[in-house]
Amino acid sequence: MKLRQYLVFGLAAATMATSFQACRPKGAGSAVTGDAAQRTYIPPGQYDEFYNFVSGGFSGQMSVYGLPSGRLFRVIPVFSVDPEKGWGFSEETKPMLQTSHGFVPWDDLHHIESSFTNGMPDGKWMFANSNNTPRLARINLETFRTDEIIEIPNTGGNHCSPFTTENSEYVIAATRFSVPPDGADSDVPIDSYKENFKGHISFVSVDKETGEFDIAFQLKTPGLNFDLSSAGKGVSNGWLFISCYNSEQAHTLLEVNASKNDKDFIMAINWKKAEEYFKAGRGTKQTNVRYAHNKWDEHTHTASHEIKTEVTVLDITEFEDLAYLIPCPKSPHGADVSPTGEYIVGSGKLAALIPVFSFEKLQAAISGNDFESERYDGIPVVKYESALHGEVEKPGLGPLHTEFDDKGNAYTSFFVSSEVVKWNVETLEVLDRQPTYYSVGHLMVAGGNSKNPYGKYLVAYNKITKDRFLPTGPELCHSAQLFDISGDKMELLLDFPTIGEPHYAQALPADLLMEKSLQIYDINANKHPYKTNGESEARVERNGNIVRVYMTTIRSHITPDVIEGIQMGDEVYFHVTNLEQDWDMPHGFAIKGANNSELLVMPGETTTLKWVPDRVGIFPFYCTDFCSALHQEMSGYVRVSPKGSNVPIKSYTGESTPTT
Amino acid sequence: MKNSRSITSANRIILIVCSLALAAVIFLPIWRIELDAAQYPEGLELQIYSNKLAGNVEIINGLNHYIGMKTLHADDFIEFTVLPYLIGFFALCFLLVGIRGKRKWIYALFAAFLLFGIVAMVDFYRWLYDYGHDLDPNAPIIVPGMAYQPPLIGFKQLLNFGAYSIPDIGGWIFIGVGLALAYCTGREFLTHKQRKPYIDNV
Numbered sequence: 074m075k076l077r078q079y080l081v082f083g084l085a086a087a088t089m090a091t092s093f094q095a096c097r098p099k100g101a102g103s104a105v106t107g108d109a110a111q112r113t114y115i116p117p118g119q120y121d122e123f124y125n126f127v128s129g130g131f132s133g134q135m136s137v138y139g140l141p142s143g144r145l146f147r148v149i150p151v152f153s154v155d156p157e158k159g160w161g162f163s164e165e166t167k168p169m170l171q172t173s174h175g176f177v178p179w180d181d182l183h184h185i186e187s188s189f190t191n192g193m194p195d196g197k198w199m200f201a202n203s204n205n206t207p208r209l210a211r212i213n214l215e216t217f218r219t220d221e222i223i224e225i226p227n228t229g230g231n232h233c234s235p236f237t238t239e240n241s242e243y244v245i246a247a248t249r250f251s252v253p254p255d256g257a258d259s260d261v262p263i264d265s266y267k268e269n270f271k272g273h274i275s276f277v278s279v280d281k282e283t284g285e286f287d288i289a290f291q292l293k294t295p296g297l298n299f300d301l302s303s304a305g306k307g308v309s310n311g312w313l314f315i316s317c318y319n320s321e322q323a324h325t326l327l328e329v330n331a332s333k334n335d336k337d338f339i340m341a342i343n344w345k346k347a348e349e350y351f352k353a354g355r356g357t358k359q360t361n362v363r364y365a366h367n368k369w370d371e372h373t374h375t376a377s378h379e380i381k382t383e384v385t386v387l388d389i390t391e392f393e394d395l396a397y398l399i400p401c402p403k404s405p406h407g408a409d410v411s412p413t414g415e416y417i418v419g420s421g422k423l424a425a426l427i428p429v430f431s432f433e434k435l436q437a438a439i440s441g442n443d444f445e446s447e448r449y450d451g452i453p454v455v456k457y458e459s460a461l462h463g464e465v466e467k468p469g470l471g472p473l474h475t476e477f478d479d480k481g482n483a484y485t486s487f488f489v490s491s492e493v494v495k496w497n498v499e500t501l502e503v504l505d506r507q508p509t510y511y512s513v514g515h516l517m518v519a520g521g522n523s524k525n526p527y528g529k530y531l532v533a534y535n536k537i538t539k540d541r542f543l544p545t546g547p548e549l550c551h552s553a554q555l556f557d558i559s560g561d562k563m564e565l566l567l568d569f570p571t572i573g574e575p576h577y578a579q580a581l582p583a584d585l586l587m588e589k590s591l592q593i594y595d596i597n598a599n600k601h602p603y604k605t606n607g608e609s610e611a612r613v614e615r616n617g618n619i620v621r622v623y624m625t626t627i628r629s630h631i632t633p634d635v636i637e638g639i640q641m642g643d644e645v646y647f648h649v650t651n652l653e654q655d656w657d658m659p660h661g662f663a664i665k666g667a668n669n670s671e672l673l674v675m676p677g678e679t680t681t682l683k684w685v686p687d688r689v690g691i692f693p694f695y696c697t698d699f700c701s702a703l704h705q706e707m708s709g710y711v712r713v714s715p716k717g718s719n720v721p722i723k724s725y726t727g728e729s730t731p732t733t
Numbered sequence: 734m735k736n737s738r739s740i741t742s743a744n745r746i747i748l749i750v751c752s753l754a755l756a757a758v759i760f761l762p763i764w765r766i767e768l769d770a771a772q773y774p775e776g777l778e779l780q781i782y783s784n785k786l787a788g789n790v791e792i793i794n795g796l797n798h799y800i801g802m803k804t805l806h807a808d809d810f811i812e813f814t815v816l817p818y819l820i821g822f823f824a825l826c827f828l829l830v831g832i833r834g835k836r837k838w839i840y841a842l843f844a845a846f847l848l849f850g851i852v853a854m855v856d857f858y859r860w861l862y863d864y865g866h867d868l869d870p871n872a873p874i875i876v877p878g879m880a881y882q883p884p885l886i887g888f889k890q891l892l893n894f895g896a897y898s899i900p901d902i903g904g905w906i907f908i909g910v911g912l913a914l915a916y917c918t919g920r921e922f923l924t925h926k927q928r929k930p931y932i933d934n935v
């Protein structure tokens with residue numbers, strides 16, 4: 074009897090346990106559609122449909138992938154040194170990373186945005202921001218190199234950047250950490266935030282032809298944390314929408330103290346108006362700022378660095394019609410404008426709904442003076458309901474970012490509930506939701522921030538990876554997930570690993586960039602001051618303790634490859650000119666004991682490595698990039714003698730008679 | 734009488750058109766050598782004009798140094814100075830024969846043009862042979878018994894490169910002109926032969 078009871082009880086327990094197992098949520102296996110492999114497979118020798126430019130977050134770089142394959146093509150060094158490419162190590166690239174704080178070898182590259190013409194990516198440049206030492210960068214899409222970096226004054230943490238206007242008239246840079254304006258008066262108690270700390274929103278103009286940056290003007294605001302922004306387009310062209318948190322103006326334990334208010338703001342700025350005031354000379358020139366402006370010259374293959382000391386500031390509280398605040402629930406993160414420009418989607422990080430504002434209603438409220446009775450630090454506050462188009466009900470938890478497709482739908486990422494939710498912009502009806510693995514941050518629809526989104530693909534950039542790939546110890550890559558959004562339901566196609574922490578990304582159609590991608594630098598157009606015009610001019614020149622080696626590389630030898638007469642205490646500059654004029658024929662250069670990196674010299678380019686020998690002896694150098702069947706033979710020797718030695722300067726290749 | 738010593742107006746027009754075509758050849762690539770290898774899916778090409786070399790000359794020179802082949806320089810070829818004038822001369826001859834229309838001249842022109850074509854091809858072959866065989870003994874890559882002479886016309890595998898040698902647009906025009914001239918000459922010769930008994934009777 075007893076045995077039977079035990080058996081029955083045991084059976085019941087086992088049944089219970091297995092049925093609980095069956096209730097567990099299903100994993101990713103079931104989320105993938107059957108022919109996903111086919112839809113992401115690019116056969117060898119064929120090309121992807123899109124270039125995917127992805128921010129590298131704390132790597133400081135920008136990576137370039139193909140979609141839909143998820144294959145990594147290139148990591149473009151921007152704000153961090155990259156010894157692989159000599160970025161920040163060669164004499165030519167060092168000025169690019171100079172700031173008012175000196176040489177800064179690392180930064181946190183947050184967002185990227187392409188240059189626009191008529192609200193569409195024009196394939197000229199990518200813009201990127203650095204969040205730590207506030208800067209803005211411009212990447213050339215012919216060379217896939219960083220052409221310009223400008224520092225942003227009066228700013229702490231350039232997070233709300235590099236969002237650009239409909240024709241890239243301006244790139245925006247706004248402070249995430251309000252700070253007292255630069256200068257000697259900024260030595261204030263930190264708890265005086267409310268009176269002394271200010272926000273600054275910079276309007277950096279972009280030259281239509283050259284792309285060159287210039288900080289046209291800054292708007293000074295009350296102390297606020299600016300998070301993200303989108304410029305208006307179409308009907309709302311001329312306006313800018315910025316999400317603001319910490320309306321509490323807390324300076325400590327923001328986790329709690331900046332989360333008190335039920336609503337923070339989206340700031341709507343009439344930038345056309347601001348431009349008018351600026352051009353009318355209504356701004357104040359501030360001359361106690363110091364900021365770096367670094368430019369790459371493609372003809373000299375060299376960067377220049379200068380410190381600027383002046384910026385024009387307009388205090389928005391001194392103008393009636395520059396800026397308005399729209400209340401937005403719970404510390405808004407994304408402020409995203411729909412393709413038509415009519416709707417502004419605010420995503421409160423801690424909210425359980427998504428408010429969608431209407432530009433038309435906002436304009437009506439402004440012209441009808443439909444404001445809250447109290448201004449916020451002098452800025453008029455529009456009534457929430459007056460600007461509201463509607464709310465997306467029960468979309469998920471923790472909305473962060475919204476992108477749009479070509480069919481009137483919006484896609485919002487939810488960090489807390491770890492999903493992407495598709496909803497209709499007009500009706501605000503939720504249409505579909507798909508889980509992400511895990512905790513999606515930014516997402517990107519191809520062309521999803523433009524006037525005419527390309528649609529088709531959505532990529533979710535997840536903050537947590539955990540078990541998605543083979544484990545690699547405690548430190549894991551971040552994972553991206555590709556969805557096909559051409560149908561009614563989003564379909565998960567692919568996971569792929571990424572570099573650093575991707576925040577934002579852009580996708581450009583392959584044919585916009587493929588044809589104009591540069592293959593070689595024309596050696597006849599090389600205007601580097603230390604270029605070597607052919608092997609016959611390769612030589613070594615001493616001037617005091619400065620020794621310049623005019624060096625050439627071509628398959629498969631370095632000229633000169635025997636160098637004598639170098640002495641202790643010398644500073645040796647290897648000016649390496651790559652004589653090749655054939656695509657994909659870079660040569661590298663490295664020398665034993667160098668305290669920096671290798672050089673990687675593209676065909677037709679001249680690049681310089683500085684080397685200070687630390688002992689006497691023979692130092693081999695060699696080509697680091699396997700260039701040809703005789704690459705291993707592409708090497709040479711430097712002889713270092715004691716200071717004051719009578720070994721003469723001598724150099725040659727292939728003969729033992731001195732050429733100098 | 735007039736008919737017996739002149740060529741037909743149709744042939745005269747052909748000769749004048751040929752003259753213009755030859756003048757164009759001075760400015761067009763005459764021959765091309767295409768090279769193909771795994772690393773060059775897009776191919777490399779060497780174009781030979783009447784007065785210069787074009788195409789990927791520098792890249793080909795860079796590659797050829799491995800096998801010790803002399804570098805190609807337009808200055809090394811006396812042909813590039815003479816050839817444009819020679820072709821110009823023939824263009825003038827065609828024009829002259831076309832305008833004057835004397836039958837004997839067309840025979841002379843045909844003979845001269847044929848000779849020119851043969852000499853040109855022999856000369857071309859001589860250069861190909863020279864470049865393919867006269868190799869630097871200190872070259873990094875020496876394959877015993879291997880020569881790198883590209884084919885005069887057609888395809889040949891040279892180590893990892895496939896070499897394909899064919900006339901370019903100018904060369905085809907040249908051949909076309911030659912054929913047209915041969916046709917005219919032949920027609921004139923046959924017509925004249927048929928008429929001869931009649932003339933004799935007169």
